[in-house]
Amino acid sequence: xxxxxxxxxxxxxxxxxxxxxxxxxxxxxxxxxxxxxxxxxxxxxxxxxxxxxxxxxxxxxxxxxxxxxxxxxxxxxxxxxxxxxxxxxxxxxxxxxxxxxxxxxxxxxxxxxxxxxxxxxxxxxxxxxxxxxxxxxxxxxxxx
Amino acid sequence: xxxxxxxxxxxxxxxxxxxxxxxxxxxxxxxxxxxxxxxxxxxxxxxxxxxxxxxxxxxxxxxxxxxxxxxxxxxxxxxxxxxxxxxxxxxxxxxxxxxxxxxxxxxxxxxxxxxxxxxxxxxxxxxxxxxxxxxxxxxxxxxxxxxxxxxxxxxxxxxxxxxxxxxxxxxxxxxxxxxxxxxxxxxxxxxxxxxxxxxxxxxxxxxxxxxxxxxxxxxxxxxxxxxxxxxxxxxxxxxxxxxxxxxxxxxxxxxxxxxxxxxxxxxxxxxxxxxxxxxxxxxxxxxxxxxxxxxxxxxxxxxxxxxxxxxxxxxxxxxxxxxxxxxxxxxxxxxxxxxxxxxxxxxxxxxxxxxxxxxxxxxxxxxxxxxxxxxxxxxxxxxxxxxxxxxxxxxxxxxxxxxxxxxxxxxxxxxxxxxxxxxxxxxxxxxxxxxxxxxxxxxxxxxxxxxxxxxxxxxxxxxxxxxxxxxxxxxxxxxxxxxxxxxxxxxxxxxxxxxxxxxxxxxxxxxxxxxxxxxxxxxxxxxxxxxxxxxxxxxxxxxxxxxxxxxxxxxxxxxxxxxxxxxxxxxxxxxxxxxxxxxxxxxxxxxxxxxxxxxxxxxxxxxxxxxxxxxxxxxxxxxxxxxxxxxxxxxxxxxxxxxxxxxxx
Numbered sequence: 001x002x003x004x005x006x007x008x009x010x011x012x013x014x015x016x017x018x019x020x021x022x023x024x025x026x027x028x029x030x031x032x033x034x035x036x037x038x039x040x041x042x043x044x045x046x047x048x049x050x051x052x053x054x055x056x057x058x059x060x061x062x063x064x065x066x067x068x069x070x071x072x073x074x075x076x077x078x079x080x081x082x083x084x085x086x087x088x089x090x091x092x093x094x095x096x097x098x099x100x101x102x103x104x105x106x107x108x109x110x111x112x113x114x115x116x117x118x119x120x121x122x123x124x125x126x127x128x129x130x131x132x133x134x135x136x137x138x139x140x141x142x143x144x
Numbered sequence: 145x146x147x148x149x150x151x152x153x154x155x156x157x158x159x160x161x162x163x164x165x166x167x168x169x170x171x172x173x174x175x176x177x178x179x180x181x182x183x184x185x186x187x188x189x190x191x192x193x194x195x196x197x198x199x200x201x202x203x204x205x206x207x208x209x210x211x212x213x214x215x216x217x218x219x220x221x222x223x224x225x226x227x228x229x230x231x232x233x234x235x236x237x238x239x240x241x242x243x244x245x246x247x248x249x250x251x252x253x254x255x256x257x258x259x260x261x262x263x264x265x266x267x268x269x270x271x272x273x274x275x276x277x278x279x280x281x282x283x284x285x286x287x288x289x290x291x292x293x294x295x296x297x298x299x300x301x302x303x304x305x306x307x308x309x310x311x312x313x314x315x316x317x318x319x320x321x322x323x324x325x326x327x328x329x330x331x332x333x334x335x336x337x338x339x340x341x342x343x344x345x346x347x348x349x350x351x352x353x354x355x356x357x358x359x360x361x362x363x364x365x366x367x368x369x370x371x372x373x374x375x376x377x378x379x380x381x382x383x384x385x386x387x388x389x390x391x392x393x394x395x396x397x398x399x400x401x402x403x404x405x406x407x408x409x410x411x412x413x414x415x416x417x418x419x420x421x422x423x424x425x426x427x428x429x430x431x432x433x434x435x436x437x438x439x440x441x442x443x444x445x446x447x448x449x450x451x452x453x454x455x456x457x458x459x460x461x462x463x464x465x466x467x468x469x470x471x472x473x474x475x476x477x478x479x480x481x482x483x484x485x486x487x488x489x490x491x492x493x494x495x496x497x498x499x500x501x502x503x504x505x506x507x508x509x510x511x512x513x514x515x516x517x518x519x520x521x522x523x524x525x526x527x528x529x530x531x532x533x534x535x536x537x538x539x540x541x542x543x544x545x546x547x548x549x550x551x552x553x554x555x556x557x558x559x560x561x562x563x564x565x566x567x568x569x570x571x572x573x574x575x576x577x578x579x580x581x582x583x584x585x586x587x588x589x590x591x592x593x594x595x596x597x598x599x600x601x602x603x604x605x606x607x608x609x610x611x612x613x614x615x616x617x618x619x620x621x622x623x624x625x626x627x628x629x630x631x632x633x634x635x636x637x638x639x640x641x642x643x644x645x646x647x648x649x650x651x652x653x654x655x656x657x658x659x660x661x662x663x664x665x666x667x668x669x670x671x672x673x674x675x676x677x678x679x680x681x682x683x684x685x686x687x688x689x690x691x692x693x694x695x696x697x698x699x700x701x702x703x704x705x706x707x708x709x710x711x712x713x714x715x716x717x718x719x720x721x722x723x724x725x726x727x728x729x730x731x732x733x734x735x736x737x738x739x740x741x742x743x744x745x746x747x748x749x750x751x752x753x754x755x756x757x758x759x760x761x762x763x764x765x766x767x768x769x770x771x772x773x774x775x776x777x778x779x780x781x782x783x784x785x786x787x788x789x790x791x792x793x
Binding site: 020027028030031032034037038039042059069075096102108110 | 307378379497498501502504505508509512513516517520526527528529530531533534537538542669729730731732747749750758760
């Protein structure tokens, strides 16, 4: 056992520093290398056909007047997402919509692009009210 | 009134600057007069900051919409209680609130250690506190001024984000801030000791107590944040690895590492440089966390709008503090050398060191994952995101190791553990853990990770229970007290040690809640017409109907359900969507039945005119234990911090 071997060492100490450096190295290596398995690229709407079948993210704004619900009471939704370059993609999402989701809101979708239907099938929908915290001062001044 | 507040923060900048100069000169010349002047500047500064904060709160209560900040975050309809919490709803106000908390801490420091007024480190610590105040004052004065005026004055304000209209929002941000800002005091103690070269026991004692205090408050803040997310956001969970959550967890991890390694310094006079580095790192990480969330550099649900000036100021501050801190440590290198060496791998020192490595590994992994998208975008120009999957994958094994160490650390002996000692202490807990895992496998309960985690927790808890049982039996044998009385006086006699064990038990209980609720969560989507029933897991749900109504500032739709389990009625659940007038944003109010064994959690997702509803139903087993463990942890921390009886002045 280690206990015995360290007992025999003249100064009574052990080379713990080496082990620490080793442990830190291993943890660091594992963290840094495993990130490539989990990173998800953001793709613009125009590049989506090139990334069909791959799991990606698209960020943009929910187009005005483009939100269709599948039927009353159903939670599926299809909408047009306008990305930062101004290109549009149709997105279908099944699941509970976040509260902040509405026309004009900023949204991020995660999923795959289906080239045959030219539609993005999202498994995750995040939305953020454009003025969530910094409620526009302009609106406050206009009101007066 | 508000002009008074504005004047106060402008004038305070001069007071703090003068105080710093006086302090520098006083420490250099050892001049009592100038040191006293610095102390008074710190007190005056606290009074001025309090004036500014109170005047801003006053403006909220008085609906003074001539102040832009008040117009942006409140309205005439806002309930009075939220007029107070609106103070920290936005960028400028939260910066002022930060400063306010810091000044309260500074005054508390001056008061608690007032007996050391003749000591030089007392004043050098004050100097560091003034320096940090100076930075935040500059932010409030130059980069994000809460007292900017609007002209013409709007008749009404924009209202407060409905998400922030929740009781937890009244406690969670102040708790996080109090925890975050509190890390300034240990940092100031450490740097103060380095400045004057007084590196004896004194600074460690102060540092440790203030760190435990802030650490506890930060833990409460993190757990309350989780509770808020669980109650308000309606996705059935409480932790999403959002950058803001991460920003609060990272310094907590490094502070935990410090609290352990400082014990080695006290006991064995080792790791002095390491401890200094940990304190510096923890402080830097709290500032960096604020920078991350306040400057908009990292995209997050919580983040504020991008502010380059503010971001630049924060970065400059972080870099200069890091350089100054490292410089001071280098300057006092000789005084910080180790007095001893670690003798064995099987000793408490080695376990503590290992725990430090794991904690720092965790902090690094989380920081790396959080910052990776930002750095990637800067380097490569394209955007990526790092999801919860990364954090779960990387942190779960590390957290499990940490969990096991929670049981090993308190039980293993200092210097060197003997084989017989190890067998006596750990054979029973290991057996208990194996039996637990065996039972899970025997019953064929799904998954491998969760049973492994539960096994670790059983190990930790039995280690701790055994320790308590052994020590109190020994005490009752020697004093003749009854078992419970012996346990009580045992804890009372050595609060620091047994309080620490209780903190460990709390951590294990929280871990149990996390492991079980994430391992065995049940999620189901159901559609029901009024009068219909559905079955989720072992629960029967009966949908009674929809009601519509109005609140003073919102309209709502409510679905009411009766929940029955095995013929026994559990209660009635009401889940609703609200539509707030000012923001026109829908808002989910989740329906919840909470028991010790499980939470029944219902979200109203959609409804039709005919009254049919779509519900998202979650059964979260043992999720309450997450916060229950938090309660135990806080109790343990209070026991640790309770001042020794009889030593009061």
